[in-house]
Amino acid sequence: MTPGTDGSPPEGWEAPRERWLSTAVRPAFGPRSVLLEVVARLLIPAILTFSVFLLVSGHDRPGGGFAGGLVASMAYVLRYLAGGRHELAAGVPMRPNGFLALGMFLACCAAGIPLLFGQPVLDMPAATVSLPLFGDVKFAGYLVFETGVFLIVVGLVLSVVAALGARMEAEESEARLWRGRRARP
Amino acid sequence: MNLLLAAPFIVPLLGAAATLLLRRTPRSQQTVSVLAVSAVIAAAAALLVVTADGTVLAGQAGGWSAPLGITLVADPLSALLLTVSAVVLLIVLLYAIGQDVGGLSRAIPQVFHPVYLVLTAGVCLSFLAGDLFNLFVGFEVMLTASYTLITQAPTRERVRAGMIYTVVSLTSSILFLTGIALVYGLTGTVNLADIAQKLGGAPAELRTVLALLFLVVFGIKSALVPMHFWLPDSYPVALTRISAIFAALLTKVAVYAIIRTQTLLFGRDDISTVLLVLAIATMLVGILGALVQDDINRVLSFALVSHIGFMIFGLGVGTVAGIAGAVIYLVHHIVVQATLFLVNGLIRQHVGHTSLSAIRGMNAVSPKLALFFFLPAMSLAGLPPMSGFIAKVALFEAGVAAGDWLALVGVAAGVVTSLLTLLAIFRVWTRAFWGEPMPDMVEARSQLRQGANRRGLRFMTATTGVMVGIGLLVAAVSGPLSEVAFTAARDLVERQPYIEAVLGTGTQ
Numbered sequence: 001m002t003p004g005t006d007g008s009p010p011e012g013w014e015a016p017r018e019r020w021l022s023t024a025v026r027p028a029f030g031p032r033s034v035l036l037e038v039v040a041r042l043l044i045p046a047i048l049t050f051s052v053f054l055l056v057s058g059h060d061r062p063g064g065g066f067a068g069g070l071v072a073s074m075a076y077v078l079r080y081l082a083g084g085r086h087e088l089a090a091g092v093p094m095r096p097n098g099f100l101a102l103g104m105f106l107a108c109c110a111a112g113i114p115l116l117f118g119q120p121v122l123d124m125p126a127a128t129v130s131l132p133l134f135g136d137v138k139f140a141g142y143l144v145f146e147t148g149v150f151l152i153v154v155g156l157v158l159s160v161v162a163a164l165g166a167r168m169e170a171e172e173s174e175a176r177l178w179r180g181r182r183a184r185p
Numbered sequence: 186m187n188l189l190l191a192a193p194f195i196v197p198l199l200g201a202a203a204t205l206l207l208r209r210t211p212r213s214q215q216t217v218s219v220l221a222v223s224a225v226i227a228a229a230a231a232l233l234v235v236t237a238d239g240t241v242l243a244g245q246a247g248g249w250s251a252p253l254g255i256t257l258v259a260d261p262l263s264a265l266l267l268t269v270s271a272v273v274l275l276i277v278l279l280y281a282i283g284q285d286v287g288g289l290s291r292a293i294p295q296v297f298h299p300v301y302l303v304l305t306a307g308v309c310l311s312f313l314a315g316d317l318f319n320l321f322v323g324f325e326v327m328l329t330a331s332y333t334l335i336t337q338a339p340t341r342e343r344v345r346a347g348m349i350y351t352v353v354s355l356t357s358s359i360l361f362l363t364g365i366a367l368v369y370g371l372t373g374t375v376n377l378a379d380i381a382q383k384l385g386g387a388p389a390e391l392r393t394v395l396a397l398l399f400l401v402v403f404g405i406k407s408a409l410v411p412m413h414f415w416l417p418d419s420y421p422v423a424l425t426r427i428s429a430i431f432a433a434l435l436t437k438v439a440v441y442a443i444i445r446t447q448t449l450l451f452g453r454d455d456i457s458t459v460l461l462v463l464a465i466a467t468m469l470v471g472i473l474g475a476l477v478q479d480d481i482n483r484v485l486s487f488a489l490v491s492h493i494g495f496m497i498f499g500l501g502v503g504t505v506a507g508i509a510g511a512v513i514y515l516v517h518h519i520v521v522q523a524t525l526f527l528v529n530g531l532i533r534q535h536v537g538h539t540s541l542s543a544i545r546g547m548n549a550v551s552p553k554l555a556l557f558f559f560l561p562a563m564s565l566a567g568l569p570p571m572s573g574f575i576a577k578v579a580l581f582e583a584g585v586a587a588g589d590w591l592a593l594v595g596v597a598a599g600v601v602t603s604l605l606t607l608l609a610i611f612r613v614w615t616r617a618f619w620g621e622p623m624p625d626m627v628e629a630r631s632q633l634r635q636g637a638n639r640r641g642l643r644f645m646t647a648t649t650g651v652m653v654g655i656g657l658l659v660a661a662v663s664g665p666l667s668e669v670a671f672t673a674a675r676d677l678v679e680r681q682p683y684i685e686a687v688l689g690t691g692t693q
Contacts, residue, residue, distance in 0.1 A: 097205055097208065098206070100202075100205060101202045101203075101205035101206045101299075102202070102206075103202075104198060104201060104202035104205070105199065105202040105203070105206075107198075108195055108198045109199070111191075111195060112191065112195040112196075112199070114187075115187055115188045115191050115192070115195070116188070118187065118188075119187065119248070120187045120191075120244050120245055120246055120247060120248055121187060121190070121195065121244070121247070121257070122246045122247040122255070123247050123248045124247075
């Protein structure tokens, strides 16, 4: 499949007509791949759910904020690869910096609040509650801290994607526009 | 107590989060940064007051008891350095704010405030860390922030310098991690106090190897000769506010780590000869390098390398007096280096560059700047009654009292280095400050005086003046300072107070 003159994919039988992702834009690299789009569409909710599972189960089993954050950011990287930077921007609620700031805020507050009560740093309460359906569930203050870590990791990966992928891509398309304008008489 | 121990790194991190959110409003960003660093000063000063009599405070994060959990420790040494560092951090921050408000920096770095606060948190955490791995974390937080800072307002030169800096730092971090793994393999713990107890039973050869490994790790970061080559290539290129804080603090944190690990973990005789030889080499090589540089920033960077040798010399002597001398020298040097780099930034602001061959007659252009340069420079060279003189006398006395021939050679090398420092300073003075100012300098100066820049410039000059004043203050309070330094050194040499505070029933 050869891309069109301005870089857009040709309209033809092999180009997917259904929109599998939320925006109708080109992927980051190469021509559109319907396979990747469908797989991304199917997998992203599952990956995100799994990352939340890792986050909440991390208190005394394998997992935790760091692992969960990495898995969640993989979902966003997949979305970026399948749909390009606009698709990525449509999928995240705020800019990478926002994630970093919010995560750091949560983590520091969770770590620092015990200090105000004369407890050592990071000393957090935990309580076991009996819920219907779920049985005994342990709520630990660490979950707030881990959520902060989770957000920091997601923010970090997203800023790496923004700096190394999306910005280059934006510059590329800018350069392409500029070339196109110059070629036209 | 817990609050005091944790606030110095929790508050800046909170500040970093807040400033990251407040990117659109520079004014509130600046307020938050200043408040956060001021809070660090308050906590550090309180710690200093509590520990000044030799008390060691320890806190266990999360309530896990000592050899298992994360331990935070403040002894007189760390509290003193924390206080001085926090003051310098605040003044450099104010200088940077003055520069930004006045619109004097061409490209205002977007993420300067958050990253600067993360750097602050890293420095504080390194000083307070009570276990080896947390020390590593503190270093990494500090260094990761510094990788970002050194390439702010990127030019080709800065990116090149940043590459060298990053690669060298990462190398030493990997060695650090290796060292931690070896220590853990040998003793089964990473808690400093616990290692101190368990390492005593280890074979002497193994202990020496570990001591040397940690000396190399922190030697790279503190620019000991022959591991100094990266520093004069990277520091001078960065923005003034950044090279000032790097020169003042980053190498000193590494010197602190050398003092901490060598006194607490390893016996005094293990590598004291190596320390003395390295110290002498560092003094002489550094200052000889400073004598042939053309750029004032590079002169100062080589002088920085050279004077790291004095502190290591104090540690190499190893007596209470020697280590106390090293501590006084640390305090003096943090303040003086920061001042000189700030003054240098002002010179660059006035005439556009800091090349000795193209500056003349700064005296006439700005007498205030000449005074601001003269005072800390004399302190660096060690003329009485400046703080440098007091620090050097303390070190030389300790060296002579030790009576060892290598220590005496070290004293001689120190005297020669001081004289050569004086020579290097005079070289800068005669070339840059004396004579008739060049016409383009006068023009640049009068352009600078016009317009909205003036307020910012006045603010920068004022903060630099405060820094000079603090340098004089260090000399004025040398009595109490040396008392605290001797208390700190006694704690370090005895080791028992530290170990008991962390492992014993003590404060926790």
